Amino acid sequence: MSSTYNVIVNGGGLGGLSVANALQQLGIQVSVYERATELKEMGAGIVLAANAIKALDKLGLGEKVRSLGSSVKKAEIRTWDGKLLVDLPVHKQAEQYGTYSYLIHRADLQNILYENLNSGTVFLGRKLVNKEQDTSKVRAIYEKKEVVEGDLLIGADGVHSKIRSLLIDSTPLRYSGFTAFRGIANFEDDRFPLEQGGGFEAWGHGRRFGYSHLGKGRIFWFAAINTPLATLKNSENKKMTALEYFKGWWGPIEAVIESTEETNIITHEIFDRKPINSWSQGRTVLLGDAAHPMLPNLGQGGAQALEDALVLSRSLIKYPEDIEQALREYERIRIPRTTKVIRGSRAMARIMQLENPISIQVRNLLLRTMPTSLQMKRLEWLVGYEV
Template sequence: MDFLKGEVDGLKKEAIIIGAGIGGLCTAIALQNKGWNISVFDKATALTEVGAGIVLASNALHALDKLGVGHLVRARGASVGRAEIRTWHGDLLVDFSTSEHTESYLINRGILQQILLDSLQAGTSIQLNTTLVTINQNDEKVEAVLSNGDKIVGDVLIGADGFHSVVREQLFGVDEPRYGGYTALRGICNFNDSNYATEHGGGFEAWGRGKRFGFSHIGQGKVFWFAAINMPQGIEIRKGERKKVALQAFDGWYNPVEAVIKATDESAILHHDIFDRKPIAQWSKGKITLVGDAAHPMLPNLGQGGAQAMEDAVELANCLSTPHPVAESLRIFEKKRIPRTNKIVTQSRRMARLVQMENPLAIKARNLVFQMVPSSRLSGRLRWLVDYKV
């Protein structure tokens, strides 16, 4: 028996993956690299990531290197050379560019997804426009019953179906999402600014009173920006009004905030309220487990949502490539991953309170601390997060 290649008696083991986003595709690549057959199912009618950027800190790049795609991501993304935090009117709070820092990149999510798709083995089964209805399992196999009536049998089923995971709900019931207290507008555009030249990469965040704006190069001559604005949950900012709302919210802010918003097509601006879920202590039951946002949805304040899905993929494939039975391997997997991801969920929520402050006195005190503490010390407090090697 060649367990290291995912085979028993000459037959490859079969993995069912629900969800073809970044987490699902990374998991598919990781398992294929270990010799598994995989079948991927997604409710989408087409595999197109909405236009936004994703930050890849060194821990994410390490995971992508383990998957064999890190060099492709670096070739098409933008290295972070400049990383600043400023006040809303431009005063410098922290310049991470001048401190010793680890490798990080930014890339368009759609480009990243295409890299992952292209890295799957030829003939990989990805079935779209298909939803999961129910899951059955016994001591030998797990079965996914799909909306088209198909019943797919495998050795393991992995829920990579995102924030609104059907797999998570079937395993553990319904749990209410937690509103982060702010809504986000995001856009991608072509933009040039001599102060943030393309060849230097990276960009800045500017912090105001209950508002925050981020600007970063993501490669291919593109800039990604986001605006985080405190407001009650559920207020819709309709298409056609988003650019106007962003310009009103950031009127008079540090240049180039207004300029980059103006340079963005209205149709390229997205709007979403921001949520996470309370961390859970278990991801697996029998031969079924969760990865990525299905397991540990987090606020984006540490830039680790995608990175943690990538780490999950590598660790899961490692655990499933041992002589242990699948159910035991999944228990080992979650024991390795849950303490780290739950800590990141918690820290991301704490960071939201820090960066979305509204009290003027608290903001003044926060800014003073950031200006006084060396950037090397601040970045050092994140070493546990970004220097991690799965």
Template sequence: MDALPTRKAIVVGAGIGGLCTALALHQQGWIVSVYDKASSLREAGAGIVLAANAMKALDVLGVGGAVRKAGAPVVQADIRSWDGKLITSLPAAKQAELYGTQSYVIHRADLQAILAQAVAATTPIHTNQQWIDGQQNHGVVNAIFKDGTQVDADLIIGADGLHSAVRERLFGHSPVRYSGYIALRGVCTQEELRNATTGGGFEALGPGRRFGLSSLGNGRVFWFAAINAPQGSLPSAEERQSELLRQFQGWYNPVVSAIEATDPSTILAHDIVDRPPLPRWSSGRMTLLGDAAHPMLPNLGQGGAQAIEDAIVLARCLRNTDIPTGLSAYEKERMTRVNRIVRMSRSMGRMVQLENPLLIYLRNKLLASVSDQRYISRFDPIIGCEV
């Protein structure tokens, strides 16, 4: 088949998925423009875990080395009870040896900066541009923005997150599914935790609550807390630190120390939600990617990874074929995998947020009994995947 003429793509959203899509399409010879409604590229959030599948995908995009330099490798991952007793240690070193790379934790802002710098070398990133519609006519799709800007392209990719405007335009409004718990996140420094022995990264599990902590690189520590609560019961910004200290009073020392060491004004709080899977992601010359297509709960640490994988697969499926055929292949290759991870993430959330003492006891016994090989085998379809 003769090479297709150079094609143009518009990516809506300059988060992790959108920027990776720009890199992947550029590698395939596309002319790409990225549009984001934010006034500047400042990624909200704290840390993000990038397992082996994400790191290998970032290597394909040419930015894996920069991410490793800016982040921190996961060298230890313990599961503990709320009072610090070790339940089990996950086989991080064995997985790194098996997959040829460690998992990494990096600040979301650092990851976005690395991706944005790589994209900006070849691709314009337009901020303060809110996408409102896409009109398809005669093999062209016209992107319309709130300020009146209109841009023609061969393809529009909605990578605009959980509350995707592109998704709603294509498939209508759908309510989010609340998980039953809220999450609070923060960053402090390793120096501020100097009197709190962490023993490496860990998650501590208590009744209806858990707390995770890991090194973030550059002397920083990332933590998150997940607390069972009715939907809409997030504490105010002024109350977040005091509520956390109340919820985790008496817990394993690094938990309380990390909360106390964090600037209260920087603590983030969110309802944890996803959406039911869609039967399709594409319509004509418009498609979805990442959280816009398949938002998932964060319990497996795969939200960002799956967006990165989407980007590479989408670009590959569009190579040397027409757009409808390419989008159909993209959905066929990706939907079964990501929908499985959405289901697994919800199942994992139910397990780690248990409140019943007997069920907690049985869960902890089960976790302690799982061999390294069984754990690796269980998650190999996710972490061992190379797109």
């Protein structure tokens, strides 16, 4: 495929910037159109398991991520009051997969992806209103009647994707049953030294708290709270709300919430969609959260977008004369895997967010007694995967 081949990417988040990097690496011409007037990721951390790090290595960006992020060299699951349930075998996993997992600020990752692109690739302040296509071209139509023509349009515009709504019948968002609080603080605790990296999750009744090093002396924390839709999202005082839910919990939990600036706490209602069996139509295709929004319980949203980016770019090179064949190849490889991740994330959410005391006792007993070898085998298909 010649470098004159022209791809339009709608969306400048992690998925859009990843696919732009993958395409440019293969000599394919690409432009990214983002509706925001500045590239600004929400103030939260993102975990990159071995499969994501390997994908970044293939883009030539793995080392930058390792230097700006924090390696996960400690990962515990505890009860709400601190009893150890699982000490995850992170060192054995790193040995098996060739890399540790890393936690990095989403804005830092976005910046790494953006700065690696050719100058002038990304256009900001472009809100898509429609698209048109025929057998030879696709046109993305933006506000103020701006029309951009290309050979392929990639919808990487997130969970509320405009391109998805233009492409396929609406598959409604499914509320997970929990709302997340996320915060970043400058904070230290001797039980989780900075040089070790990583952290813990504490699981209670219908609520869960995670604490992890983010690099540069910062802690990223999250809280997942079972609650009906639209009850917590617009909390007036997010810090106070989080403190109420986690009063008396183990270790550094209350202290790290307390030390977080109100402006550094965000809330999200967590949604996914039911998996679908086609992401494309003609010269338009979906990628990342636009194609397969998933719950964060396996920590794979960003990783799956990175895998999509590499597979899609390779498929276009494999079938340089036949876009529809290239898109079928991309779907053939990616849909079964992302469907499995969506379902796995749902199943994991049910386990993590349990409320019934007897079910919790059974779960905790199973976790305490699970052999290390089984812990590793359980996730091998996911984090041991190399795209």
